[in-house]
Amino acid sequence: MNAEIIAVGTELLLGQITNTNAQFLSKQLAELGINVYYHTVVGDNQTRLKSAIEIAKKRADLLIFTGGLGPTKDDLTKETISSSLKRSLVMDEEALLSIEDYYKKINREMSENNRKQALVIEGSEVLPNKHGMAPGMLVSIHGKSYMLLPGPPKEMQPMFIEFGCPAIMKQLKIQERIESRVLRFFGIGESQLETDISDLIDSQTNPTIAPLASDYEVTLRLTAKHGTSEGAKKLLDMVEKDILSRVGRFFYGYNDTTLCDEVIKMLTDKSLTISSAESLTGGLFSESLTRVSGASSIVKGGIVCYTNEIKQSVLQVSEMTLSENGSVSERCARELAINVKSCLSSNIGISFTGVAGPEELEGKPVGTVYIGIALPNDKVKIYNVLLAGSRQGIRERAVKYGLHYLLEEIKNL
Amino acid sequence: MNAEIIAVGTELLLGQITNTNAQFLSKQLAELGINVYYHTVVGDNQTRLKSAIEIAKKRADLLIFTGGLGPTKDDLTKETISSSLKRSLVMDEEALLSIEDYYKKINREMSENNRKQALVIEGSEVLPNKHGMAPGMLVSIHGKSYMLLPGPPKEMQPMFIEFGCPAIMKQLKIQERIESRVLRFFGIGESQLETDISDLIDSQTNPTIAPLASDYEVTLRLTAKHGTSEGAKKLLDMVEKDILSRVGRFFYGYNDTTLCDEVIKMLTDKSLTISSAESLTGGLFSESLTRVSGASSIVKGGIVCYTNEIKQSVLQVSEMTLSENGSVSERCARELAINVKSCLSSNIGISFTGVAGPEELEGKPVGTVYIGIALPNDKVKIYNVLLAGSRQGIRERAVKYGLHYLLEEIKNL
Incomplete structure (x- = not known):
């Protein structure tokens, strides 16, 4: 055929x-x-x-x-x-x-x-x-x-x-059962992932392992054939276990799930609400979460604080922070996360501030991003990443990093 | 050839x-x-x-x-x-x-x-x-x-x-010059546009007219051949004039421009700032505008008011509006637009409230959208549209309608 x-x-x-x-x-x-x-x-x-x-x-x-x-x-x-x-x-x-x-x-x-x-x-x-x-x-x-x-x-x-x-x-009348499963990874590059499991890829016959990079993520598609569906699934389970024993810490979900889906699932399970303060991402974090139907029970809302004026007037970032550290700083990310959490009365506050480009800002290079996460236990975590790519690429990856860190933090609550 | x-x-x-x-x-x-x-x-x-x-x-x-x-x-x-x-x-x-x-x-x-x-x-x-x-x-x-x-x-x-x-x-031995131009339309369907200019399309030889629908927009690609580049451009001008005399009110720009680009260009020209209050669109309007480099001088920020709680606490929508008219209403859209404009001290405030689905809300069907625009002259315009499509499709089109109405309103200022 x-x-x-x-x-x-x-x-x-x-x-x-x-x-x-x-x-x-x-x-x-x-x-x-x-x-x-x-x-x-x-x-x-x-x-x-x-x-x-x-x-x-x-x-x-x-x-x-x-x-x-x-x-x-x-x-x-x-x-x-x-x-x-x-x-x-x-x-x-x-x-x-x-x-x-x-x-x-x-x-x-x-x-x-x-x-x-x-x-x-x-x-x-x-x-x-x-x-x-x-x-x-x-x-x-x-x-x-x-x-x-x-x-x-x-x-x-x-x-x-x-x-x-x-x-x-x-x-x-296709009789042989074919089962596929996609494993999704974030935070590891395609070539690194391939290197880490190269012996598995090289010896693949059934299941086959097909890596694919897209949207700043890497996926592995596992496909197994067997006389029964259960048999095919067992083959997938075995190779999956092998793969995750090596690169499991970058794994976040199966098939068509997204980082957003996983965050919403986890917040819903733990009955936690979230709000966001977004500078460089301009609403993209909030928009990504609310794309998922069912987000309304856990997403309270967000403030897009694109200008310093709004950071001060609406989100109470201190004059001193902005003049001494600048808006692209750990301290600003911290205040934004803490204040949006209290301003919108949510359990978790997340903030994004950085330089999407095309020009550098406050002497910080394009791609500098600070992500603040204010947790229900009043702890605040700040992550600093330096991202390459276009203006929109930097914004998209910043949001993905935010979701990735959120998953880690919520898991540990 | x-x-x-x-x-x-x-x-x-x-x-x-x-x-x-x-x-x-x-x-x-x-x-x-x-x-x-x-x-x-x-x-x-x-x-x-x-x-x-x-x-x-x-x-x-x-x-x-x-x-x-x-x-x-x-x-x-x-x-x-x-x-x-x-x-x-x-x-x-x-x-x-x-x-x-x-x-x-x-x-x-x-x-x-x-x-x-x-x-x-x-x-x-x-x-x-x-x-x-x-x-x-x-x-x-x-x-x-x-x-x-x-x-x-x-x-x-x-x-x-x-x-x-x-x-x-x-x-x-190519001597002939070829010039192309894309006309972009929003707010009219492909089949309606084709019907309105069907005689022009049917009789096309030089320039040719090729319609294409994508992302809820319709474009017409005009291509002309002539011994000189100027001659080809003149042919394009003539057919463009003919087309716009019929469907000009849906036309918004040329070639690779976007509705966002045009809004930012127009706001910049008129030195106007804007802020947004987004319910069903969850930050997508704000994110779309800030995707354009140079947005920072005109976009002050936005409030994603996904819950009624935030609509009241941050954006001062009255208790009565929410209990009597509901959040998906002309009155709520009006208050959101007026209040975000004053809360973020911008010249223009725009609001989006509606039902993205999958379930209906407050007895309103999926796809119901109210868009409020509070203008610098203190006039407020409310638009009501009913959109078909998926949850994300409704959100994306709601934002495009918002941009489309903004262009009309700013033009008339």
């Missing part, structure tokens, strides 16, 4: 966007044990798309299309495949209802061209779109399977995971 | 990396006026690469290959093309010298397989690699041109710009 991924969209050929869909799907298919031999990108052009389908049919068993399912005239993936396969398009009532609902909800009138999104190829299994309007579909004809997915990654990815992947597995 | 971009590398088919090279080259070729009709990705496999070459030869005049020029056994792009074109590989002495130099410089012995990197297809123009070892090349046979570029973007990109692009222009 082998697959070809065909992305449809002139914006890809103009270089306006990158084909991240092909990467996502390739990874997913690799985990299912399906070989991908080609990716193709073709524009919103019926003749060229038709020719791409003809070529792909000869060299792949499963053709996965992304993009071109929308309401406009440019969107013609469905129409072209339907004509190529000589199967008509039929209205999917469920999809139509969900599109109509969407328009009711946003209080706009549905323009007529939106009905077109609910058309599906006759005889196909419809893949619901929970994050947008156009449904996906899977149809099999003459021993070849065609899966159509929407272009926007935030619609395509959840659709593939929830509906596309199971549909393929059912069709292939 | 049309081109096909062929990326060679199994790591792409396994989803380990994204094909950013195709995006980069597509943009570059679009600017040269060369149409790209297909991207292909193929693995490190001689048979399948050969077949991809045969297909591309039939549908493109210029074939650009990236990847597979390195020293290992997996690297076989050059070898496959040379066999496909029946042209032998010859040692390029200059390239060999530069590889030997490289090894001397890093004080390591050059392994024998590295010599292979200096082999080029006979008769080709060699494109020097200033950031790595493997040279690129351009060779023309039977009216088709083949350009081979290295895979790593930090080698490929400068090589293409410095040597690849001029080589193509020389070959094509």
Whole structure:
């Protein structure tokens, strides 16, 4: 069984966007044990798309299309495949209802061209779109399977995971169980992590160990195959134990969790509330925590004290601290953490002050960051880190360090 | 003249990396006026690469290959093309010298397989690699041109710009100038925008008009060709004027600007400061503005008032408002905007309160958002929008609506 991924969209050929869909799907298919031999990108052009389908049919068993399912005239993936396969398009009532609902909800009138999104190829299994309007579909004809997915990654990815992947597995009667587990690390670089477990990586066969660095974190994806799901999980447990015995202190969670999720989970478990005083991070810490649904019971609020004026007037940082130590200092971080905790009556106060750049500040180099944590037992911890990167990179990593240190401190309470 | 971009590398088919090279080259070729009709990705496999070459030869005049020029056994792009074109590989002495130099410089012995990197297809123009070892090349046979570029973007990109692009222009005797301009819109959907200008899109030839929706915004890329750069710009001006006469009220800026950039620019021009009170957006507004370097002179700070307790204690929202109207109300948005403006002594105060979900709140449906703007002239404007989407989607769009309304209000000051 082998697959070809065909992305449809002139914006890809103009270089306006990158084909991240092909990467996502390739990874997913690799985990299912399906070989991908080609990716193709073709524009919103019926003749060229038709020719791409003809070529792909000869060299792949499963053709996965992304993009071109929308309401406009440019969107013609469905129409072209339907004509190529000589199967008509039929209205999917469920999809139509969900599109109509969407328009009711946003209080706009549905323009007529939106009905077109609910058309599906006759005889196909419809893949619901929970994050947008156009449904996906899977149809099999003459021993070849065609899966159509929407272009926007935030619609395509959840659709593939929830509906596309199971549909393929059912069709292939995949029996061998494949189990995956992602271990997440923060505070260690990719090359250091790889060095620390290089013998494990080198000898990997089952489970496999795939390191990946992104967003200032490193993850290890462990994948095991076995006749039973339990057997595969046991294999994962064994290699995980081995890995964590070496680099466990940088490990913070599994799979899709985030540092924010873990902090919220831990604060909720211990019934602790938190508030923040943010200078260089400008609200990013607060925004990251409140992105998690359920944050409202533990996040009381925050003060973005971007100027020294606000640090003094709202957060009572002393004149002396600002004039003697400056705003980028251990002392300022300490006062901010203590005062935001008391001002917002929370159990924990955290503060961020530093230099995001592009210019140095108060003689401190770009990347200097002080993080203060005022704890329920009235202890205050100050962390000082020096971070490299862009302005936004420094802000993002500062927040991650704050979350990382919070986890350590709360664990020890 | 049309081109096909062929990326060679199994790591792409396994989803380990994204094909950013195709995006980069597509943009570059679009600017040269060369149409790209297909991207292909193929693995490190001689048979399948050969077949991809045969297909591309039939549908493109210029074939650009990236990847597979390195020293290992997996690297076989050059070898496959040379066999496909029946042209032998010859040692390029200059390239060999530069590889030997490289090894001397890093004080390591050059392994024998590295010599292979200096082999080029006979008769080709060699494109020097200033950031790595493997040279690129351009060779023309039977009216088709083949350009081979290295895979790593930090080698490929400068090589293409410095040597690849001029080589193509020389070959094509390109004289015509191409100018592009992106118009950015917020507050109008893609399908509505397309409907409003459908006759312009349908009749487009020069300039072309390409719509694209992303991040809750819509952009139109206008591209014009003309003998002179000024002539091309004039063509762009004309179609822009036509477009803006219809949908100008949703237009906010050009090219890579953002709503944040425009707000900061306008506030700076008018010497106005701003502060924010954020409930459902949890700091995202403040974080978005302070992401822009230079925000510190106009952003005073903000209060994240995630709980009603903070709305009352820090922002003095009245007990009565919260008990009678609730926190998700016009009145609460009004008090938050007025009070944050005075509490943080800024010229403008903006507030966000609403329901990000997943559950409804105070009987208000998910997606209900109130935005308050307290202006320097003591007027207060309240906007109410109902947004669809995920929790984070609602928060992001709420912030964009806030920025959009701010622009309108400041413009009218």
